[in-house]
Amino acid sequence: xxxxxxxxxxxxxxxxxxxxxxxxxxxxxxxxxxxxxxxxxxxxxxxxxxxxxxxxxxxxxxxxxxxxxxxxxxxxxxxxxxxxxxxxxxxxxxxxxxxxxxxxxxxxxxxxxxxxxxxxxxxxxxxxxxxxxxxxxxxxxxxxxxxxxxxxxxxxxxxxxxxxxxxxxxxxxxxxxxxxxxxxxxxxxxxxxxxxxxxxxxxxxxxxxxxxxxxxxxxxxxxxxxxxxxxxxxxxxxxxxxxxxxxxxxxxxxxxxxxxxxxxxxxxxxxxxxxxxxxxxxxxxxxxxxxxxxxxxxxxxxxxxxxxxxxxxxxxxxxxxxxxxxxxxxxxxxxxxxxxxxxxxxxxxxxxxxxxxxxxxxxxxxxxxxxxxxxxxxxxxxxxxxxxxxxxxxxxxxxxxxxxxxxxxxxxxxxxxxxxxxxxxxxxxxxxxxxxxxxxxxxxxxxxxxxxxxxxxxxxxxxxxxxxxxxxxxxxxxxxxxxxxxxxxxxxxxxxxxxxxxxxxxxxxxxxxxxxxxxxxxxxxxxxxxxxxxxxxxxxxx
Numbered sequence: 001x002x003x004x005x006x007x008x009x010x011x012x013x014x015x016x017x018x019x020x021x022x023x024x025x026x027x028x029x030x031x032x033x034x035x036x037x038x039x040x041x042x043x044x045x046x047x048x049x050x051x052x053x054x055x056x057x058x059x060x061x062x063x064x065x066x067x068x069x070x071x072x073x074x075x076x077x078x079x080x081x082x083x084x085x086x087x088x089x090x091x092x093x094x095x096x097x098x099x100x101x102x103x104x105x106x107x108x109x110x111x112x113x114x115x116x117x118x119x120x121x122x123x124x125x126x127x128x129x130x131x132x133x134x135x136x137x138x139x140x141x142x143x144x145x146x147x148x149x150x151x152x153x154x155x156x157x158x159x160x161x162x163x164x165x166x167x168x169x170x171x172x173x174x175x176x177x178x179x180x181x182x183x184x185x186x187x188x189x190x191x192x193x194x195x196x197x198x199x200x201x202x203x204x205x206x207x208x209x210x211x212x213x214x215x216x217x218x219x220x221x222x223x224x225x226x227x228x229x230x231x232x233x234x235x236x237x238x239x240x241x242x243x244x245x246x247x248x249x250x251x252x253x254x255x256x257x258x259x260x261x262x263x264x265x266x267x268x269x270x271x272x273x274x275x276x277x278x279x280x281x282x283x284x285x286x287x288x289x290x291x292x293x294x295x296x297x298x299x300x301x302x303x304x305x306x307x308x309x310x311x312x313x314x315x316x317x318x319x320x321x322x323x324x325x326x327x328x329x330x331x332x333x334x335x336x337x338x339x340x341x342x343x344x345x346x347x348x349x350x351x352x353x354x355x356x357x358x359x360x361x362x363x364x365x366x367x368x369x370x371x372x373x374x375x376x377x378x379x380x381x382x383x384x385x386x387x388x389x390x391x392x393x394x395x396x397x398x399x400x401x402x403x404x405x406x407x408x409x410x411x412x413x414x415x416x417x418x419x420x421x422x423x424x425x426x427x428x429x430x431x432x433x434x435x436x437x438x439x440x441x442x443x444x445x446x447x448x449x450x451x452x453x454x455x456x457x458x459x460x461x462x463x464x465x466x467x468x469x470x471x472x473x474x475x476x477x478x479x480x481x482x483x484x485x486x487x488x489x490x491x492x493x494x495x496x497x498x499x500x501x502x503x504x505x506x507x508x509x510x511x512x513x514x515x516x517x518x519x520x521x522x523x524x525x526x527x528x529x530x531x532x533x534x535x536x537x538x539x540x541x542x
Contacts, residue, residue, distance in 0.1 A: 034424055041361050041426055109154050163227050166197060190508040191240045195233075201241055202504035204234055209486040210500050212467040242482040244511050247519045249303070249485045252492055255523070256303040259289040260324040261345075261449050265457035266310065266331070267464050270473035271480055279473045282480055283310050284464055284487070285318060288456045290495060294449050295391045299525035300495035302460045304484035308477055312336060325447070327454045330437065346440035349453035352377050354430035361426075369417070369427060376410045384452050392448025399445045407442050411435070460491050489524075496524045503527060 138145060173182045190201050207213040213221075215234040222229050256262060264287050270279040285307065290300040307314040312333030319326070323341040328334050329350045338344040355377070358370035365371060383402050387395045414431050421427045434441060444450040464487065474480045493503040507522050520526060 030422070034422060037361070038426060041357055044361055045357055109156055115154075161203075163200075163222075163225055188513045190244060190512055191237065192512075194237070194240065196237055198508035199505045201237060201508050202501050204237055205241060205486055205504055206490065206501040208238070209467070209483065210463065210490045212463070212470045214471045238482060241508070242485055244508065245485055245489060247516055248507065248511065248522055249488050251519050251523060252301050252488050253303045255299070256287050256289045256301050257319065257322045259291070261289075261291070262322070262324065262326060263288040263290070263451075263454050263457035263460075264315065264319075264326055264328040264334070265454060265461060266315075267461045268310075269464065269468055269480065269483075271308070271477060272473055272475050274476070280308075281310075282474070282477070283307050283314070284461070284480070284484060285314065286457055286460045286487075286491075287318065288460050288495075290456050291449065293388050293451060294395060295389055299523070300492070301524075302488060302491040302495060304487040304491070306477070306480035306484040308480075325443075325450055327451055328457070329454060330433070343443070344440045345443050345450050346437045347454035348377060348380065348441060349455055349458075351434045351437070351441060354426065354433060358426055358430060370430075372413075373430070376406065376413070379406055380452065390448075395448035396446065399448070403445055407445065411438060460495075463487065463491065493524045498524050498527075 168187055170184050170186065174180070175182075190196065190198055196204070204215075204218060207218050208215060215238070216231045219229055219231045219234060264285070266283045266285045268281050269284050271282040272278075273280045283306070285305045286302055287305075288300075288302045291298060292300065305314070305318050310331075310333065312335075315333050316336060319337060319342065325343040325345050326334065326337065327345040327347060329347055334344070352374065355370045355373040359365075359368065359374055362368040362370055380403055383398065387398045390398075414435055418428065418431050418435070421431075444452055474483065489504065489507075490500045493500045503524055506527055511522060514522060
């Protein structure tokens with residue numbers, strides 16, 4: 001009879017086949033886990049973008065001394081990353097700010113606001129009122145009342161803005177002897193023979209580009225005050241006002257590009273595609289000159305530019321002639337700039353972001369790799385908080401002494417961690433982002449003028465992000481260019497501590513008759529000064 005039991009060789013082959021099959025299944029399961037993890041992170045990022053808070057503040061807490069590889073091994077030297085102990089300000093603790101038995105008092109209202117007093121007398125019977133209806137006697141016995149004190153409380157009220165009409169009257173005067181006629185010249189208007197005055201024109205521009213009110217909404221608001229101004233009329237005002245400020249925006253551009261270090265960034269905006277009824281994605285670019293963190297109190301400025309797409313030729317065109325450091329994100333369009341006189345300075349806020357997403361995906365696990373990475377980056381920012389506003393040489397010395405060792409330790413930690421995680425995982429991508437840009441990320445240590453991140457440019461784009469939620473899309477490429485021009489003046493005024501509406505009102509009052517070769521006098525930091533009082537940087541910028 002034939003033997004029905006497999007030979008040892010057949011059994012070994014079968015075991016090897018099963019082992020290979022199990023290994024293949026394990027690899028497939030691992031791949032699926034990575035896919036699931038990636039999809040979860042994508043969903044988390046989208047939900048956070050749509051519904052979550054924009055804050056990326058890491059809660060206090062240090063990693064535990066031991067953890068698994070999935071939770072994150074704590075390597076040697078992590079204790080050295082903890083910021084040095086320093087006294088806590090009393091303002092940091094609410095229990096220290098106010099005694100336990102102290103009750104809050106009403107905050108005083110600003111003294112500059114006009115006051116309108118309303119007198120409230122107690123009610124008495126009609127027979128104890130004088131001819132003016134004021135109480136003059138006791139409601140009980142008829143005796144004379146005298147004041148023994150008064151309680152005064154204040155209430156904040158709002159009076160809506162009012163329109164008014166300026167009537168420019170120019171009498172004609174004739175000489176009784178020679179019959180010669182005299183008449184004053186017609187006053188200058190921002191728009192020749194136009195309806196709006198400088199303040200109204202500034203109000204419309206600030207409403208659209210600072211307070212994010214589309215023109216159709218402003219038209220409705222004006223109508224409630226009994227002033228009917230069609231949206232198309234307002235659009236015409238915007239177009240004419242843009243023509244007026246073009247030389248001033250060019251002066252802002254020259255001033256920004258004359259700096260030795262600028263911040264650059266871009267953001268998408270929707271623009272209507274003619275004839276299709278659909279929108280396309282265009283870009284608004286911003287370039288910011290702000291050296292206050294390095295102790296320089298010179299003027300600050302933000303210049304915006306518009307482009308129909310995100311091609312790399314646009315930043316090359318914008319920064320033609322610029323020589324200095326550009327702090328920006330990892331957008332590939334910047335790369336060709338760094339082959340010339342532009343020096344690359346990367347942004348630690350962008351390097352931190354993938355770790356923050358991993359930290360949220362781990363449900364804020366305090367021992368995860370993401371938490372450890374965030375802790376190391378937080379130590380770098382703690383140094384920046386202490387030296388902000390110091391001169392460049394002081395900042396450079398502090399960074400080299402304190403941030404340099406932390407960065408060296410972090411690089412070693414990332415390099416040791418990379419071979420221990422899957423090459424296709426989100427952790428590997430977060431590590432790769434930092435290591436591939438390490439030289440640009442650490443360049444700030446040796447130059448006190450530079451910053452640790454590009455937040456100055458991102459702050460300048462916040463208004464654009466808010467505005468596009470209101471107006472949804474721009475009507476044309478010309479509308480995008482107008483938006484860039486007004487954003488430049490509005491954000492520059494805000495950077496210099498000016499009220500944008502008051503600033504634009506003065507600009508529109510003067511610019512129509514202002515000499516083009518003295519346009520720098522209307523820059524936000526020069527407004528109201530005499531030509532001989534202008535700072536040197538304002539003259540050079542023009």
